[in-house]
Amino acid sequence: MTPFLKFSLKHRTNGASHGGADEQSVISIRGITKDYLMGEETLHVLRGVSLDIQRGEFVSIMGPSGSGKSTLMNILGALDQPTSGEYFLDGKDISRLSSRALAQIRNRKIGFVFQNFNLLKRTTALRQVELPLIYANASDRRSKAKAALTSVGLDQRLNHLPSELSGGQQQRVAIARALVTNPAIILADEPTGNLDSRSGTEVMQIFQRLNEQDGITTIFVTHDPWIARHTKRVVMIRDGQIVADQAVARPLVAGVDQRPSEAQELQSMLQDAYGGKPEEYT
Amino acid sequence: MRIFESFRIAVRSLLLNRTRAMLTMLGIVIGVGAVVSLMSLGRGVQDYVASQFEGMGADILTVRGQSPVRGFFAVTNPLTAVDAEALATAEVAPNINQIAADYTVQGTAVDGYSSVSATVRGVTGNYFAVYDWMPQSGSIFTQQDIDSQTQIALLGTTVVEDLFGDATFDPTGRTLLINGLAFVVVGVMEERTARLSDPNGEILVPISTAQTRLANARIAGEGYRLSTIYAQVTDPLMMETATSEIEAYLLNKHGITDPDEADFTISSAETVAESRTAVLSTLTIFLSGIAAISLLVGGIGVMNIMLVSVSERTQEIGLRKAVGAQHSDILSQFLIESLLLSLLGGAGGIALSWGVLQIAPNVISGVTFSLSSDVILLATGVSSGIGIFFGLFPANRAAKLHPIQALRYE
Numbered sequence: 001m002t003p004f005l006k007f008s009l010k011h012r013t014n015g016a017s018h019g020g021a022d023e024q025s026v027i028s029i030r031g032i033t034k035d036y037l038m039g040e041e042t043l044h045v046l047r048g049v050s051l052d053i054q055r056g057e058f059v060s061i062m063g064p065s066g067s068g069k070s071t072l073m074n075i076l077g078a079l080d081q082p083t084s085g086e087y088f089l090d091g092k093d094i095s096r097l098s099s100r101a102l103a104q105i106r107n108r109k110i111g112f113v114f115q116n117f118n119l120l121k122r123t124t125a126l127r128q129v130e131l132p133l134i135y136a137n138a139s140d141r142r143s144k145a146k147a148a149l150t151s152v153g154l155d156q157r158l159n160h161l162p163s164e165l166s167g168g169q170q171q172r173v174a175i176a177r178a179l180v181t182n183p184a185i186i187l188a189d190e191p192t193g194n195l196d197s198r199s200g201t202e203v204m205q206i207f208q209r210l211n212e213q214d215g216i217t218t219i220f221v222t223h224d225p226w227i228a229r230h231t232k233r234v235v236m237i238r239d240g241q242i243v244a245d246q247a248v249a250r251p252l253v254a255g256v257d258q259r260p261s262e263a264q265e266l267q268s269m270l271q272d273a274y275g276g277k278p279e280e281y282t
Numbered sequence: 283m284r285i286f287e288s289f290r291i292a293v294r295s296l297l298l299n300r301t302r303a304m305l306t307m308l309g310i311v312i313g314v315g316a317v318v319s320l321m322s323l324g325r326g327v328q329d330y331v332a333s334q335f336e337g338m339g340a341d342i343l344t345v346r347g348q349s350p351v352r353g354f355f356a357v358t359n360p361l362t363a364v365d366a367e368a369l370a371t372a373e374v375a376p377n378i379n380q381i382a383a384d385y386t387v388q389g390t391a392v393d394g395y396s397s398v399s400a401t402v403r404g405v406t407g408n409y410f411a412v413y414d415w416m417p418q419s420g421s422i423f424t425q426q427d428i429d430s431q432t433q434i435a436l437l438g439t440t441v442v443e444d445l446f447g448d449a450t451f452d453p454t455g456r457t458l459l460i461n462g463l464a465f466v467v468v469g470v471m472e473e474r475t476a477r478l479s480d481p482n483g484e485i486l487v488p489i490s491t492a493q494t495r496l497a498n499a500r501i502a503g504e505g506y507r508l509s510t511i512y513a514q515v516t517d518p519l520m521m522e523t524a525t526s527e528i529e530a531y532l533l534n535k536h537g538i539t540d541p542d543e544a545d546f547t548i549s550s551a552e553t554v555a556e557s558r559t560a561v562l563s564t565l566t567i568f569l570s571g572i573a574a575i576s577l578l579v580g581g582i583g584v585m586n587i588m589l590v591s592v593s594e595r596t597q598e599i600g601l602r603k604a605v606g607a608q609h610s611d612i613l614s615q616f617l618i619e620s621l622l623l624s625l626l627g628g629a630g631g632i633a634l635s636w637g638v639l640q641i642a643p644n645v646i647s648g649v650t651f652s653l654s655s656d657v658i659l660l661a662t663g664v665s666s667g668i669g670i671f672f673g674l675f676p677a678n679r680a681a682k683l684h685p686i687q688a689l690r691y692e
Contacts, residue, residue, distance in 0.1 A: 120601070122294075
């Protein structure tokens with residue numbers, strides 16, 4: 001732990017001298033690039049992305065496939081490392097860490113929610129949620145896991161297997177698993193993508209409540225503008241660069257605002273939907 | 283706590299794929315079973331052979347005239363009565379207590395209509411004491427019998443049974459024709475468990491009778507020829523000294539300078555037992571080595587199934603890594619799984635060989651077999667070695683998976 005601390009402190013001062021890293025930000029990335037070598041050719045997936053996310057924000061990262069949003073999310077989630085650039089998470093530069101240290105960062109600082117839930121087969125909800133605590137060598141795992149499951153409304157489903165839960169409930173288990181270590185950010189990759197609209201709304205309500213009431217910093221990666229409009233800020237990425245970054249004037253409230261028909265949605269997409277006004281849909 | 287989690291996952295994985303685990307273990311069960319059974323069987327037979335020599339003349343050196351492979355005109359000097367007398371003196375061999383000797387011929391004993399071929403062993407009066415073999419009925423030969431070349435015989439129990447059709451028959455007083463000469467049976471030797479040859483199938487007569495009446499064993503100036511000289515050593519700790527005393531005397535007498543050219547052999551029960559068990563031990567190692575090939579095959583089976591397990595659980599590995607599992611967590615999870623597979627297989631193999639050893643005495647009678655703790659320890663060690671060796675590659679492949687690729691794996 002000590003060398004890690006020294007390392008990060010050094011970079012914090014460096015970052016400050018750059019005038020780049022914002023000490024208040026939970027996420028602060030500066031000039032992130034990511035190249036992949038495809039045979040002879042180098043593919044520039046990210047071409048210098050800089051972004052600050054403050055504590056308590058609720059951000060959507062949007063972009064078409066091939067835009068680099070998945071790569072950006074992998075880097076934000078400490079699952080991958082940038083080719084160049086700096087990434088300060090919770091004040092520590094993690095852009096040059098060993099895979100061992102990255103695993104620790106993922107464990108302590110980041111909660112993941114995936115489109116396909118990624119729950120362990122034949123494992124009870126309680127044990128699913130305990131999993132990150134095991135790798136954190138945490139004590140009191142059972143009660144922490146129970147508390148997390150209670151906060152997503154699954155206190156009656158502690159010993160259920162994934163096969164005994166609905167899609168929405170499975171995703172709520174996954175949210176509890178992401179929450180349980182008390183991470184700095186929650187990264188959700190298309191969290192409602194595999195859900196019907198009712199379950200999707202349920203899950204969305206949970207995310208909004210966690211953000212509103214508990215101030216949990218949440219980052220969504222999605223291609224669905226309707227989902228993005230439930231968050232407070234939308235970052236648009238295309239061809240490896242941020243092309244738009246805008247606050248949502250009045251975020252939709254899950255369960256209150258009804259999803260428009262497909263035709264209306266198409267209409268709204270053709271217009272500039274981001275930060276759009278609710279009157280458009282009435 | 284983390285290692286406990288790895289252990290828990292490994293056990294669960296085995297329980298969820300019970301049939302697959304059982305079949306994989308079967309390979310190890312057969313391999314370990316074969317090796318442990320062969321080692322224990324070999325050891326049982328070795329112990330049996332060694333026990334045959336135990337306590338039987340541990341202080342006796344046996345000297346036999348024997349010509350080593352030599353040139354065409356090789357001359358062998360037989361052992362003679364002169365040698366026996368000389369070795370009995372304190373000047374020549376201070377560490378030898380007493381000397382017994384025998385002279386054997388092949389003979390046919392006839393009683394009425396039944397006849398039997400047997401080794402006829404002419405023995406000195408003290409042969410019985412030195413060789414530790416007494417008659418169960420009748421008496422041993424006296425000096426008088428030896429001096430007067432009396433035609434009397436002591437029969438081994440097998441000879442009695444073959445000749446009279448009944449091992450309990452008392453033939454004392456009957457007259458047999460041995461190689462055409464009449465011998466009076468004076469008793470029956472006690473039954474003796476076999477060592478090199480079957481002594482129960484022998485007929486004992488006074489040595490002088492064998493040398494003069496059953497053969498012409500006279501050598502000018504040397505008295506009579508002897509087949510074997512038995513030297514009883516004063517102290518079992520002096521066996522080697524006594525051996526070199528005999529060797530020095532005979533080499534000198536036969537005019538041989540190079541001990542490798544010796545035309546006689548000196549052996550003790552111990553050296554004979556050693557050479558016999560050495561052959562058995564080589565055989566055991568050789569057969570166990572062949573059986574170990576099946577262990578290797580079993581180990582490859584473990585590796586194969588572990589690779590399947592890793593690829594089936596790629597997504598799970600990805601998730602575990604995403605929520606903070608370290609390289610070592612994933613590695614230990616799969617290593618423990620393969621270790622459990624092979625250790626359980628090893629335990630099954632030990633159980634299997636226990637069963638084999640229960641049945642073995644029905645096939646090889648008289649020998650007792652047991653599973654010794656060091657063989658069990660070895661089997662356990664080898665099983666865990668296989669688990670680690672063949673589990674390391676799959677486990678390492680799992681641990682090295684990149685979390686993103688693993689999560690996307692379908």
